[in-house]
Amino acid sequence: MEEVDVEPTTTPIPGFDSNQKHLGFVWGPGDILVYETIYKASGGSAGGCPFVHEVRKDEDIYSPILRKLFNESHHIFVGLQRIREDLPSKNKKPQFVSISKNYRSVIRACMEELQQVAVSTQDAAMATQYGNQVSILLAVELIWNLCEVLFIDAAPAGSLVLHLLDWVRLHKADVDEKAREVLASESPAEHQAYWDVVISYVLQGRMDEARQVLVKQAALQPAARVMFKLLDNLLMKMPIFNPGETQTLTEFDVKWRHWREEVDHCLQDQSFASNRHLEDICKILVGDEDVLLEYKELLSTWYHFLVTRLLFSHPTVKPTELHYYAQSSMHMFLDTRSVPEPLDSILLAAFEFDIHQVIKDCSIALNNWWFVGHLTDLLDHCKLLQSHNLHFGSNLREFLLLEYASGLFTHHSLWQLAVDYFDHCPEFGRVYLELQIERVPLDTERKALKVIRICEQRQMTEQVRSICKIMAKKALRNNRLGSALSWSIRAKDAAFATLISERFLQDYCAKGTFSDLDLIDNLGPAMLLSDRLTFLGKYREFHRLYGEKRFSDAAKLLLSLMTAKIAPHSFWMTLLTDALPLLEQKEVIFSADQTHELMFCLEELTSGKSVPTPDKPMQVLATVHTALRASLARVKQLFTLH
């Protein structure tokens, strides 16, 4: 068991005094339920807090602006999973870089919106909260960007420094703001921030901009024109590695050293001695670390210092050499007394190419699995993670995604996103989904339909059945027989369809008429779902035929209901009673064979194979028997006549 690296935070529970009673708790999927037990701490008194508290770790999923992050990144995630496996990795790299940039732009968009709200809100507490969220997102994007440069784009020596420069420039945007302010002023060269701007540009390797601003100063000091021209020249000639050109790294290195020597010459020659600022710039150009450290405030972070150092001292640095410079830069830049912040350790781990350490540190520092989950997934797609099997069977990527998705599932609305994440966790995703999906509350039919659709698409037949059963039962309780039947059909639940049919038949026996004729008359092929349902449909059809005076068809149907064993025995009495009016018609409806069959059914009924229902006394049976005999006689009469 590893040691905890940071102090855990304490959350006080309102109304609870830890001196008086012991606290009990139980874990939920994303939160803890906390309650006061009856166990007194020593010397405590009786009487306590009747409440159960829910303690949530992750507030972020309830923030409306951060929610957009979850939705947008879900879209990107799903797109990433569908990239075909069989393409060679070389072709996929630009795609992965582009996906990484997509994720980052989503983070930035969210950050900007949060920033706007933080500024405009009246509530001080909310402003602080938003401000915190903005800083976290800033840090997250910074780390992601670095990971993209080092791991995904995996720039080789030469391009590496250029990419790192871009990285630093992106996260130090205040230079442009300051520059705009200076250049907009009446006399830019005399603005107090003027030299800050120039030096900041140089530190960021933006020589063209630096030169443009320097020109303003040069204009003010015509006497020193030569000096300014010299520096301008040096700045212009600084070699920048161009990966597109045919120039090799070695050739570039030679060129660069040559240039550096030239700059050094100028220093030795005291060419800039009369202007401290210009001399500082020159010293920066040769990578003088002491001078760089003098401008700590402009650099503001050790990683800016690192990149500037690399630019001017080791522009051909190899990725494997980075960590050495990173460590030394951090030591040089930071106060020896100050403790490195979590962000610093994470960045350092990235420079050391220790991906696992980066992920681990980020998991601890952030309260939400969003960042580590998505980043790890992307790195896994780039085949950068060793298959590092964890103790409980799944790998790191899957573990993080499962954690993230489980957290989403607790949200009343974002649970739908979680489904796709579970889909792409091959080991345990399905099990997690099966367990969670049944707990989604089903307030409306529409929501139930969506949940069922999700289950059907993944062949989770058990879950489909159970959800349909819940909805059917609800419908039945509200006497919505049509809805209940509709749900049974969806679930192909013959048992429930039988139950519903029984209800209908009971209603009929009680009232003498059918309810919900619009349903029974239009069952269609759904009739075949259960025998009882088929019987119901056919029985209704019999009534219809009788109503339309199509007596021979009605008779045939009635008979088939009994002989084909579709009718339940309990209903035979009713059917035979229904046969009476047909038997008593003036014309002969039943043929001899049919009458015999009816008699056979009657005998079966009375012989004790099935008990006659108590509400249909023996007298009725006798009447039927008589009517059958009479009918038979009439048929025979017909035959003899002919």
Added chain:
Amino acid sequence: CANGINAKYVSKKISKTRWRPVSSSSLQQPDIFATGSWDNEDNSISIWSIGENGVSSMDDEFEGDPQLLCEYKHNGDVLDLQFLDQDRIVTASSTGAVTIFRHHHNSQTLSVSKLWERAHHYPCNNAPCTGVVCNSPEIVTVGEDGRIMLFRADQEGVLRTIEKADSSAIHAVTFLRTTEILTVNSIGQLKLWDFRQPGNEPSQILSLTGDRVPLHCVDRHPNQQHIVATGGQDGMLCIWDVRQGNMPISLMEAHTSEMWEVHFHPSNPGHLFSCSEDGSLLHWETSSNTDTPSFLQGGRNTSIISRSAIAPAGGNQSLINAWLTGDSSKGHLETTHMLPSQMLSVNSLDVLGQCLVCGTDGEAIYVNRHVPI
């Protein structure tokens, strides 16, 4: 962003989107739409603006995000939403309530103008109100309780109730004529109701002879009052002629799961739009001439094979024929996907003029201002 459509993420799942009507005389494109949310702890209805048309921008396609004008809390999911007129919106709630909201243009606020709280209910519980349709000042609502309710916007009470109209849940309703409505239910039936008749019986019932698939949406052809389109659980698009017996005129495979909404274009009825749980929004186009197919404009295309083609009696306009024959092999029917792939369910769409708006379970709204019609 494919096809010139931008996503606007709104932090709530959108169940309904509707354009505010523009007067038929003006040639203006619509600029205001309303949305309703669902499945949130706090649901709301919101009014959005897509700004003035004709404002030049760098890229004609991405003319700026929809801007939220105002929002109002809504009890329960918004299961249906219609504009009663320029200022008032009626909503159907999962709590069974029917609400009229008033949009105050000057202050850009919403307020509740009228509330019928238990318009739909079971004996002991609430029943969701699933559909609402207006013909100002009359409002017709339907619900899972199988009732049809008739209200007037300016009267407190209920004008008429058709009890036990249906033994299953009624999912949608549309006007056929001013006194006739058509409902669809969860056992796959279309029922015509004539308000001039007393009593609780429909004047006609239509359904497919095959599987009784639950129907979720219905829309009437803008010019031909007897032609309706329906969509249901199996994602098939059916076109019916209600005068003609018991069979749909054509059946077309459209989506791979539930079709939630279907709309004829109000002024170009040769175009039809449908959206589905499978995350797609289809644009169906009929054309009488086959020489210049419009599918070359872009977007993904699927030729849809129709399942049956029965020529209607009468009706010789080629556009009507095209819908009713639904035969794409003659080049009469083209479909285009209007949204990027891999989306969550598209719950609702509305189309007016050249503008289309839709809302998804991915908590996003999509607006397209240049629908090719």
